[in-house]
Amino acid sequence: MQINHNGVVAENTYDAIVVGSGISGGWAAKELTQKGLKVLVLERGRDLRHVVDYQTTMSMPWDLPHQGRSPEESLKLQSVQARTGYTVQNEGTAYLFVKDTEHPYIEKRRFDWMRGYHKGGRSITWGKQTYRWSQMDFEANAKDGIATPWPINYNDIAPWYSYVERFAGISGSRENLEHLPDSEFQPAMDLTAAEKILKSSVEKKWNGRKVIPGRVAHLTEPTQEQLALGRGKCQYRNLCSRGCPYGAYFSSNGATLIAAERTSNMTFRPHSIVGSLIYDEATGKAKGVNVIDELTKQPMEFFAKIIFLNASCIASTSILMNTKTQRYGAAGLDESGSLGRYLMDHHLGVGASGTFEGELNKTTFGRRPNGFYIPRFRNLYQEGNGYIRGFGYQGGGTRQGWSRDIMGFGEDFKKQYTSLGPWNVNMGGFGEWLPYKDNMMMLSPDKKDQWGLPQVVIDAGYTSNELNMRKDMETDAVEMLEAMGAKNISSRSSEPALGLGIHEMGTARMGTDRKNSVLNKWNQVWVAPNVFVTDGAAMTSANCVNPSLTYMALTARAADYAVSELKKGNL
Amino acid sequence: MQRREAVKIFTAVFGASLAVPETVFARLAEPMDLGIKPILLSGKQRKTLAAVAECIIPKTDTPGAIEAGVPRWFEILLQDCYKPDAQKVIMDGLTNLDAECKTKHGSTFAKLKMPQQIEILTAMEKAERDAKVRGGFIRATKDLVKSCYANSEVGASTAFEYQIAPGRWSGEELYKMGDKIYL
Structure with a gap:
């Protein structure tokens, strides 16, 4: 029996530890277990069994105590989570986000941190x-001379995109766009009649602008591999955020963790909060993790040859920061000075909507969990007004229903109320947020959470690049709606809020050199090469597209490298 | 009924290798009854509210607001999901409506005939719009009545149709006024 330095038996020793079970942790678990490693997956929150624990997934609107609106009492416990309508304002999904009263952090400047602490995470x-x-x-970074260059090219990641797409299942249309490469697609979800008018109007008027079906991780034509995992075709419920009983959209719980479980190589441990890594000064590697049990608050140690940090951007960075060593001091596992810096997100809350009164003999059927997408065109086909990089739009065009404003009472009112109104066409921009050195997170020197771990402090904001971009995001949306002949156009632009995109990233970036970054081109921590960080923390810039697919590809790529290095005896 | 359909789809998708027993699925379909009781409104306000709700969505060839249980839903949502100032707009509105009807028509709102009730509400709505009042009594009440009806079991399975699992998506489906709307 092997005994480690604390006298803990080898039962706590695995080939690999994966910290976090969200979108990238699920991939790390799948890849490492399928390659034959014995893997411990540590999840800080509760277990959330696929289907069985999706408590609202089959609820009709009238089955929910408030027909789907969250009561004020529960919103008070989730006051940060409630800053967006996307999360807890819906009674059916509130249980999948944290209670802010239990998980405090410090906002030097506003930072909206949306979190789900359970198996599968967000x-x-x-x-x-x-x-x-x-x-x-x-x-982009190298060309613009900002932040630090990415250490990888498209060709490095392209095969891994294909690899994860075939497993996850992506619905979309082939467009042959150089700036938005096609994925391995399952059939796209059709545009609506109004969206097709928008498409033809926009594509006719502006060189290079495209309106395409949104690309989503939903099964529209499942493969044998996906069916064998117990996943089925999308049923167009658009109740996805309650958890899907058909496994039709990609989640850790419904896909990667099932695959990992089937290898019998995975040990899944919920309620396991990783506070720091156990660093071996002699070897310069991490030999394990310090864990606090969420419920009993007992400290524990687990050991492994390789460790994947997939706790989400801020949490993974916190773990690196909270790992104090003689060699690198109190700042954590980094010698570049970039750890905790260059925090990014996508900025949104800007766009326009209008009504369209043609095609009134048409409507839609089903609730599409998707919409249209307008890929970036600024600083590609049309120059941006006073900023670098660009933005894309997500939107939808559907008939107005009962909730529209209708004057009157009685039978006449009811007739209108139970009929469709004109089309409503809406689009919202997703803009690139540049990586700024001063956009940072730290660990509080004195404030701790209930597990005795230092609270996270966030201090980050925007500059004129984001603000100038938002002017174009607002104006371009209006102009495209005008081009299709929309009426009653109204535009919106709120103050950009970091975190609200729920795409926080970049605080342990990849780079070309140990002097400019925390991670190398394989997502290996420069100063602890058996530690890999493959969640949002690794990002060197943000681009303007939704990031999860890139996290998946980086994770699969890093896992492949880690196992091959392990076999060569290099780790 | 529809839920049974959804379970069928589920079984068809997963076939014999069903990872989750159907009984679990049935459990997931249980209403989340938290035993919430409406306690916000007075008896008088309730009577007025019911009459207003029925004026907004009267019984026609499909059930009206009262038959759909709108007054109860309305009160539960108002008491649990609204902030005090928004609650006050509606509660004061109900009380004032009754007081005004007594002065002008010698009867509570609820006891007037529907055509007269509708006439009164129509005038109030016009006045509210003309004054550009945001979140006024009529607008707020109508919004909540509309939502409670569309999300009620009766409303969503008679005047509208709600399917828990539509099963397909079509971006272009023919429609004419009078066709039932899928929620």
């Missing part, structure tokens, strides 16, 4: 929009 509630990055995006 892979249960994500928007499922999936877009590849292009070579242009990986070159």
Whole structure:
């Protein structure tokens, strides 16, 4: 029996430890277990069994105590989570986000941190929009001379995009766009009649602009592999964020963790909060993790040859920061000075909507968990007004229903109320947020959470690049609606809020050199090469597309490298 | 009924290798009854509210607001999901409506005939719009009545149709006024 330095038996020793079970942790678990490693997956929150624990998934609107509206009492416990309508304002999904009263952090400047602490993390509630990055995006930092260059090119990641797409299942249309490469697609979800008018009007008027079906991680034509995992075709419920009983959209719980479980190589441990890594000064590697049991608050140690940090951007970075060593001091596992810096997100809350009064003999059937997408065109086909990079739009065009404003009472009112109104066409921009050195997170020197771990402090904001971009995001949306002949157009632009995109990323970036980054081109921590970080923390720039697909591809790629290095005896 | 359909789809998708027993699925379909009781409104306000709700969505060839249980839903949502100032707009509105009807028509609102009730509400709505009041009594009440009806079991399975699992998506489906709307 092997005994480690604390006298803990080898039962706590695995080949690999994966910290976190969200979208990237699920991939790490799947890849490492399928390659034969014995893997411990540590999840800080509760277990959330696929289907069985999706408590509202089959609820009709009238089955929910408030027909789907969250009561004020529960919103008070989730006051940060309630800053967006996307999360807890819906009674059916509120149980999949944290109670802010239990998980405090410190906002030096406003930062909206949306979190789901349970098996699968935010892979249960994500928007499922999936877009590849292009070579242009990986070159952008070097070309603009900002932040630090990416250490990888499109060709490094392209095969891994294909690999994860075939498993996850992506619905979309082939467009042959150089700046938004096609994925391995299952059939796209059709545009609506109004969206087709928008498409033809926009594509006719502006060179290079496209209106395409959103690309989403939903099964529209499942493969044998997907069916064998117990996943089925999308049923167009659009109740996704409650958890899907058909496994039709990609989540850790419904896909990667099932695959991992079937290898019999995975040990899944919920209620396991990782506070720091156990660093071996002699070897310069991490030999394990310090864990606090969420419920009993007992400290524990687990050991492994390789460790994947997939706790989400801020949590993974916290773990690196909270790992104090003689060699690198109190700042954590980093010698570049970039750890905790360059926090990014996508900025949104800007766009326009209008009504369209043609095609009134048409409507839609089903509730599409998707819409249209307008890929980036600024600083590609049309120059941006006073900023670098660009933005894309997500939107939808559907008939107005009962909730529209209708004057009157009685039978006449009821007739209108139970009929469809004109089309409503809406689009919202997703803009690139640049990586700024001063956009940072730290660990509080004195404030701790109930597990004795230092609270996270966030201090980050925007500059004129984001603000100028938002002017175009607002104006371009209006102009495109005008081009299709929409009426009653109204535009919106709120103050950009970091975190609200729920795409926080970048605080342990990849780079070309140990002096400019925390991670190398294989997502290996420069100063602890058996530790890999493959969640949002690894991002060197943000681009303007939804990031999860890139996290998946980076994770699969890093896992493949880690196992081959392990076999060579290099780790 | 529809839920049974959804379970069928589920079984068809997963076939014999069903990872989750059907009984679990049935359990997931249980209403989440938390035993919430409406306690916000007075008896008088309830009577007025019921009459207003029925004026907004009267019984026609499909059930009206009262038959759909709108007044009860309305009160539960108002008491649990609205902030005090928004609650006050509606509660004061109900009380004032009754007081005004007594002064002008010598009867509570609920006891007037529907055509007269509708006339009164129509005038109030016009006045509210003309004054550009945001979140006024009529607008707020109509919004909540509309929502409670569309999300009620009766409303969503008679005047509208709600399917828990539509099963397909079509971006272009023919429609004419009078066709039932799928929620």
